[in-house]
Amino acid sequence: xxxxxxFNGAPSLLEVDRLTVRVGAEGPAVVEDLSxxxxxxxxxxLVGESGSGKTMAARAVLDLLPSPLVISAGRIGFxxxxxxxxxxxxxxxxxxxxxxxxxxxxxxSLNPSMTIGRQMAEGLRLHKRLPASEIRARCLAMLERIxxxxxERCLAAYPHEFSGGMRQRIMLAxxxxxxxxxxxxxxxxxxxxxxxxxxxxQLMTELTRxxxxxxxxxxxxxxxxxxxxxxxxxxxxxxxxxxGDTQRVLLAPxxxxxxxxxxxxxxxxxxxxxxxxxxxPLLALQDVVVDYAGRRRLFSQGAGTRAVSGxxxxxxxxxxxALVGASGSGKTTLGRAIAGLVRPSGGEIxxxxxxxxxxxxxDGRAQxxxxxxxxxxxxxxxxxxxxxxDIIEEPLRLLPDLSRRERKARAIEMLxxxxxEPQHAGRFPHQLSGxxxxxxxxxxxxVRRPAFVVADEPVSALDMTVQKQILALFRRLQERYGFACxxxxxxxxxxxxxxxxxxxxxGGRIVETGTRDEVFDRPQHSYTRALLDxxxxxxxxxxxxxxxxxxxxxxx
Amino acid sequence: xxxxxxxRLAMAIPTLLIVAVTVxxxxxxxxGDPASLMLGDLASAGQVEALRKQMGxxxxxPVQFAMWFGNVLSGDFGRSINTGQDVLPLIFxxxxxSATIVLLAVGIAALIGVPIGMIAAWRQKGALDLGIITxxxxxxxxxxxxxxxxxxxxxxxxxxxxxxxxYVSFGQDFWxxxxxxxxxxxTLVLVETGVITRMARASTIEVMQLEYITHxxxxxxxxxxxxxxxxxxxxxxxxxxIIGLILGNxxxxxxxxxxxxxxxxxxxxxxxxxxxxxYPVVQGCLLFIAGIYIVVNLIVDMLYPLFDPRxxx
Numbered sequence: 001x002x003x004x005x006x007f008n009g010a011p012s013l014l015e016v017d018r019l020t021v022r023v024g025a026e027g028p029a030v031v032e033d034l035s036x037x038x039x040x041x042x043x044x045x046l047v048g049e050s051g052s053g054k055t056m057a058a059r060a061v062l063d064l065l066p067s068p069l070v071i072s073a074g075r076i077g078f079x080x081x082x083x084x085x086x087x088x089x090x091x092x093x094x095x096x097x098x099x100x101x102x103x104x105x106x107x108x109s110l111n112p113s114m115t116i117g118r119q120m121a122e123g124l125r126l127h128k129r130l131p132a133s134e135i136r137a138r139c140l141a142m143l144e145r146i147x148x149x150x151x152e153r154c155l156a157a158y159p160h161e162f163s164g165g166m167r168q169r170i171m172l173a174x175x176x177x178x179x180x181x182x183x184x185x186x187x188x189x190x191x192x193x194x195x196x197x198x199x200x201x202q203l204m205t206e207l208t209r210x211x212x213x214x215x216x217x218x219x220x221x222x223x224x225x226x227x228x229x230x231x232x233x234x235x236x237x238x239x240x241x242x243x244g245d246t247q248r249v250l251l252a253p254x255x256x257x258x259x260x261x262x263x264x265x266x267x268x269x270x271x272x273x274x275x276x277x278x279x280x281p282l283l284a285l286q287d288v289v290v291d292y293a294g295r296r297r298l299f300s301q302g303a304g305t306r307a308v309s310g311x312x313x314x315x316x317x318x319x320x321x322a323l324v325g326a327s328g329s330g331k332t333t334l335g336r337a338i339a340g341l342v343r344p345s346g347g348e349i350x351x352x353x354x355x356x357x358x359x360x361x362x363d364g365r366a367q368x369x370x371x372x373x374x375x376x377x378x379x380x381x382x383x384x385x386x387x388x389x390d391i392i393e394e395p396l397r398l399l400p401d402l403s404r405r406e407r408k409a410r411a412i413e414m415l416x417x418x419x420x421e422p423q424h425a426g427r428f429p430h431q432l433s434g435x436x437x438x439x440x441x442x443x444x445x446x447v448r449r450p451a452f453v454v455a456d457e458p459v460s461a462l463d464m465t466v467q468k469q470i471l472a473l474f475r476r477l478q479e480r481y482g483f484a485c486x487x488x489x490x491x492x493x494x495x496x497x498x499x500x501x502x503x504x505x506x507g508g509r510i511v512e513t514g515t516r517d518e519v520f521d522r523p524q525h526s527y528t529r530a531l532l533d534x535x536x537x538x539x540x541x542x543x544x545x546x547x548x549x550x551x552x553x554x555x556x
Numbered sequence: 557x558x559x560x561x562x563x564r565l566a567m568a569i570p571t572l573l574i575v576a577v578t579v580x581x582x583x584x585x586x587x588g589d590p591a592s593l594m595l596g597d598l599a600s601a602g603q604v605e606a607l608r609k610q611m612g613x614x615x616x617x618p619v620q621f622a623m624w625f626g627n628v629l630s631g632d633f634g635r636s637i638n639t640g641q642d643v644l645p646l647i648f649x650x651x652x653x654s655a656t657i658v659l660l661a662v663g664i665a666a667l668i669g670v671p672i673g674m675i676a677a678w679r680q681k682g683a684l685d686l687g688i689i690t691x692x693x694x695x696x697x698x699x700x701x702x703x704x705x706x707x708x709x710x711x712x713x714x715x716x717x718x719x720x721x722x723y724v725s726f727g728q729d730f731w732x733x734x735x736x737x738x739x740x741x742x743t744l745v746l747v748e749t750g751v752i753t754r755m756a757r758a759s760t761i762e763v764m765q766l767e768y769i770t771h772x773x774x775x776x777x778x779x780x781x782x783x784x785x786x787x788x789x790x791x792x793x794x795x796x797x798i799i800g801l802i803l804g805n806x807x808x809x810x811x812x813x814x815x816x817x818x819x820x821x822x823x824x825x826x827x828x829x830x831x832x833x834x835y836p837v838v839q840g841c842l843l844f845i846a847g848i849y850i851v852v853n854l855i856v857d858m859l860y861p862l863f864d865p866r867x868x869x
Contacts (some may be wrong), residue, residue: 064770096776109767113789122785123775158865171771321704397664 019074048235100175117155164194198534266493289346322499377436389425435466634836652823661744673756697752800856
């Protein structure tokens, strides 16, 4: 592969040439023969799915590979030196000062036992000879720049006092404080909800533009990349399969794999026929309120929080209602209340006309069995010590008139229904991929043929192509078995693909409901518009004719 | 803070009550009678009966318990059947000996074990790490009494450097006390260092995989700075809980070491009193040990926010 021309003819800042990263000196290659270059001020994206080697390629630049990974060949030219051959001490002078890096997980990317102030100042103290008062002044100025309320207090606070989006902004600010020439951003917004994601990306482009910083962005989200990066490198199994201008890559992909990635981007399917309105709803919520109790003290109780305040909804037989909203909007709590996992403190949930939760005993249990749940994280929602067949079979044990053999047979049948092979039955969850695990979770939820399934962000932990497959599978199973579904998600792309109707939730209340097309095409509430604006849906951005226009658009 | 302490102390009341009842009843289920043990084999049944009456042992167990516990509540733990000493001053006296040894030993073990464990984690899977794990596991698996005996044989008898029997308090003669206490403390240090090293290693490995460690490296910090500033506090929090448990545990189970080195500590007092069916002393000791457990763990929990600001009390 030839080294592609640099951006706008500017001299390249980072020049990666035939980089190979291996597991141990002789082991299998994680990154192989990767070449790309990045000009000053340019934004380049490394795009690929999990396991494509994009993160390791980026980490190799600063020699931050986790052991036993090592750079086994290639050159990483930066500012006239080869980073791959630099001694550790010289490299440490470049880390932070010339090349900054921001990380993915807002929950663990800041040290929980150190104040924000100390963590922000650390880089400046290390690389610049400045008096303490000057360092403090610069930190405060930066916090003001990123619009943190009360910067003084922020310096003395600990990371856990901030939301995920705030933490990512703070981390970005602390890295940009040193005005590095290059910023490596490792999926900095993947763990955030749509609105926060937009805010952080906006801030990142602003700060890097102000300082002339180039960005090496790592992402699995082509939709997002289309909005922000000038050029993209599409990676698969450690190799670059396509390099070029983002627009060109998206509009005229050369490689089959790139085409598959683009096909996986969320697109709206045809709407299904609406449920007949004369039918009684399967599930009806009336003024449902859920409170979380405050901290219990010896003789009193702290003030609680109201997660859901007065929600009324109906869901018909076989219908999919998507519940969308930012983190903290109460959508997950509402889903859990329907599944009977949290007890509402007010209002009523009726399932087939009968109230849920009030009836303990046999009747209540039968109702609960008819409502099943699929969780977000396929890594922790399956018991690691149970085999796949046992996991799927377990709900059937509650049917006393089924023999062991029949149960087994149904579990295997279910397994093929969700697109797995019979030989997966004997495996443990850790032997499966994320997508396969989520298939098992779906099989477990519907093996008893429930009338209603609560799916809490069922695809947000998965790669794009896998998301697409799982959503299609879900739709297929729904047509076959006719269960209704509450699809809880912050990802409007996924919602667009599966929902019949959409309910938008903000601050514990439903602010808008409507059919999918109504809500997506003619949003009424300002919050819905803000969510849609922030969502990086491909169709939408191309409609605007200007891919980078998204950057200038302000939040509704 | 004050509220937390009061709440925890209030929660300790039922615990202590259950300990008191259990200890009291169990002691009386043990065959053997303090009166006949005191009078010896030659005493007549009548003499024994008279003494039992005098000691209140002829009363039904609930009545005995009520009398004893009522006194305990007013601070009177009774007198030793054997020696006639007041139980509480006796316990305090012996406890100061045990506490000196245990605190010293656990303190030293933590000072050695935590840094070594962290270094092992930092060099995970390297030769140094392997050596440290092997050493720690070896120390862990040696019974403390055997280790104590070997030290006695070698340093006490073979080399004659250290005294083999007895105890001198630090108040009496500082240097002599150091000599007497050296071997028991060393025995405990060797055993507990193994535990603390392994714990520190495990929690450091967990912390070192987190993104903020990579973030710290990406800032350009040197490895010692990464370890000390970013890994230490976060890795130490779980180890701190273990250290608290070890402290409480040792204070209760130091009898073995005290027996090996003939040290007049709380553990020895307890064991001797059990043999002599010295009910008031045994009851007092066990209640006291339960109380120490509770207090040690309370202190550990109170200091926890120092290492983890997410924990508020």
